[in-house]
Amino acid sequence: xxxxxxxxxxxxxxxxxxxxxxxxxxxxxxxxxxxxxxxxxxxxxxxxxxxxxxxxxxxxxxxxxxxxxxxxxxxxxxxxxxxxxxxxxxxxxxxxxxxxxxxxxxxxxxxxxxxxxxxxxxxxxxxxxxxxxxxxxxxxxxxxxxxxxxxxxxxxxxxxxxxxxxxxxxxxxxxxxxxxxxxxxxxxxxxxxxxxxxxxxxxxxxxxxxxxxxxxxxxxxxxxxxxxxxxxxxxxxxxxxxxxxxxxxxxxxxxxxxxxxxxxxxxxxxxxxxxxxxxxxxxxxxxxxxxxxxxxxxxxxxxxxxxxxxxxxx
Numbered sequence: 012x013x014x015x016x017x018x019x020x021x022x023x024x025x026x027x028x029x030x031x032x033x034x035x036x037x038x039x040x041x042x043x044x045x046x047x048x049x050x051x052x053x054x055x056x057x058x059x060x061x062x063x064x065x066x067x068x069x070x071x072x073x074x075x076x077x078x079x080x081x082x083x084x085x086x087x088x089x090x091x092x093x094x095x096x097x098x099x100x101x102x103x104x105x106x107x108x109x110x111x112x113x114x115x116x117x118x119x120x121x122x123x124x125x126x127x128x129x130x131x132x133x134x135x136x137x138x139x140x141x142x143x144x145x146x147x148x149x150x151x152x153x154x155x156x157x158x159x160x161x162x163x164x165x166x167x168x169x170x171x172x173x174x175x176x177x178x179x180x181x182x183x184x185x186x187x188x189x190x191x192x193x194x195x196x197x198x199x200x201x202x203x204x205x206x207x208x209x210x211x212x213x214x215x216x217x218x219x220x221x222x223x224x225x226x227x228x229x230x231x232x233x234x235x236x237x238x239x240x241x242x243x244x245x246x247x248x249x250x251x252x253x254x255x256x257x258x259x260x261x262x263x264x265x266x267x268x269x270x271x272x273x274x275x276x277x278x279x280x281x282x283x284x285x286x287x288x289x290x291x292x293x294x295x296x297x298x299x300x301x302x303x304x305x306x307x308x309x310x311x312x313x314x315x316x317x318x319x320x321x322x323x324x325x
Contacts, residue, residue, distance in 0.1 A: 012093045015048045017095070021087045035080040044082060051094040059098045070104045078103075112260035113245055113253040120150055122241040130240055134240075136219045136229045142237060144200045145217055145230065149255060151193045153262030153288055156255050160225040162216045164201075169194050179289050187287065231255055263288065263300055 018039045023154070025032040042221050046058050059278040063077055081099060088094045123146055137145070148159050158176050166175040172194050174187045197216065206222070213222040234255045238244075243253050266284055270277050285296040 012051055012088075012127065013048050014043055014046065014051060017051060017088055018084065023086050024087065032112065035083065036077070038077050038080040039084055040074050042077075051088055052096075054094070054098050055269045056100070059100065059233065063100065064225070065104050070106075072106075072110070074104070075106065110251070111247070111249045113249070113251075113257040114264050115243075115253070115258065115261045116148070119241075119243050120146070122243060123237060124271055126237060126240050132236070135233050135236070137225065137233050138220055139305055141205060141217055141219070141225075142230075142233060144196060145225070146234075146255075146258070147193065147196055148217070149258035150261065152187055152189060153266075155259060155289075156227050156230060158289075160215065160217060160227060160230065163214060164212065164216055167197060167216050169198055183289070185286070185289050198223070224298075259288070267300060 022032055022036045022039065025035075025169065042062050045062055046054070049058075059081065062081070063074060065074070066242060078099065085094070085097070085099065089097075105158070124143050126139070131139045131142075135142075145159060148154065149156065152159075152174070154174075154176065158179055160222075162176070164172060166177065168175070172189050172191065175184065176187055177184045179185065204218070211222070213224070215224045217225055219225055231254065234251070238253055245252060263284065267277060270280050281293050285293045286290075288296055290296050
């Protein structure tokens with residue numbers, strides 16, 4: 012059997028089990044383009060090594076994502092008798108250092124929003140108003156970038172202060188309540204960007220200058236320019252400078268911090284945060300709960316109150 016139909020059969024098999032299987036499917040199709048539509052029995056370790064290069068012993072998380080996707084596919088092909096041999100490397104490189112997200116402060120957000128319109132290059136695909144609104148949506152909701160950029164007009168219910176997020180990462184839809192301030196921001200944005208006579212309304216709430224849905228790579232590229240312009244830099248040992256996706260981490264940490272300060276039972280509230288972010292399990296949410304100095308201080312205060320209460324009741 013050849014590689015192309017085997018990959019297609021495998022993708023259909025995974026999707027029939029209820030998985031969208033989008034990212035692994037892209038990886039497998041990339042492997043097909045690089046390798047060519049060979050017979051499965053003609054594949055060798057050279058083909059996998061070319062697709063999984065390790066230079067100087069340094070790899071990224073993407074290497075492991077590729078390895079995992081190929082491994083799942085080859086196990087499927089072997090179980091069906093399409094191939095008889097193993098071509099993936101048996102020795103694994105060291106994993107990269109743990110990723111440390113950037114947690115934006117209120118001052119960081121002010122600086123990002125405060126960059127004047129005149130500083131924006133004319134080549135930016137997003138207007139300054141759109142860029143600021145996108146940042147406020149991500150900061151105020153913790154949405155994934157793709158969820159925010161794909162948000163359609165029918166999914167924004169300003170009367171009930173809620174956003175409907177459809178067919179997200181895990182193939183599920185969810186309702187995301189939003190605050191009154193964000194409702195006002197989105198209402199004003201829609202009014203300012205109302206199409207003129209003879210022009211159609213863009214398909215999404217947030218759109219580019221030419222009325223198209225925002226591409227994630229364009230938004231990321233423009234944000235990197237904006238971040239530098241605003242002087243938002245990190246000088247620690249982290250592998251990445253601040254990203255748009257870090258607003259999701261910031262939202263999760265800020266919500267925990269607020270609950271601690273309000274005296275809420277954080278352990279009981281965590282499942283609510285997990286549901287709000289669109290996760291299936293609480294342990295998926297824990298990835299976003301980066302410990303900060305403020306969060307640690309509030310957790311310590313909460314523990315002290317608990318201990319003193321126990322001593323007083325004894």
